Amino acid sequence: QVQVVESGGGLVQPGGSLRLSCTASGSMFSIYSMGWYRQAPGKQRELVAAIPSGGITNYADSVKGRFTISRDNAKNTVYLQMNSLKPEDTAVYYCNARHMGLDYWGQGTQVTVSS
Secondary structure: OOOEEEEOOEEEOOOOOEEEEEEEOOOOHHHOEEEEEEEOOOOOOEEEEEEOOOOOOEEOOOOOOOEEEEEEHHHOEEEEEEOOOOHHHOEEEEEEEEEOOEEEEOOOEEEEEOO
């Protein structure tokens, strides 16, 4: 069982920045595929950014050029740096760890972009 814990959400003004962190348990973290998803009220959960074990990143078109996903395998942690935030980025952000065909989710962290 992999435990996934997110942190770093909050309230930010449009144009501001936030960095989300996600820690996943287990000695095999370096081979986990990690991703950030988000779900806004009344909408389906969507992929924001992903970083597999090989480190080749993938982003939703709506966040390209503004968000950056990275990982620190020594700390079992993946980050999502979010810049130039927009009101439409408001959502609950979830971290996902995928290992041996199984998905593990965190509890989510709220990001609100509002003036």
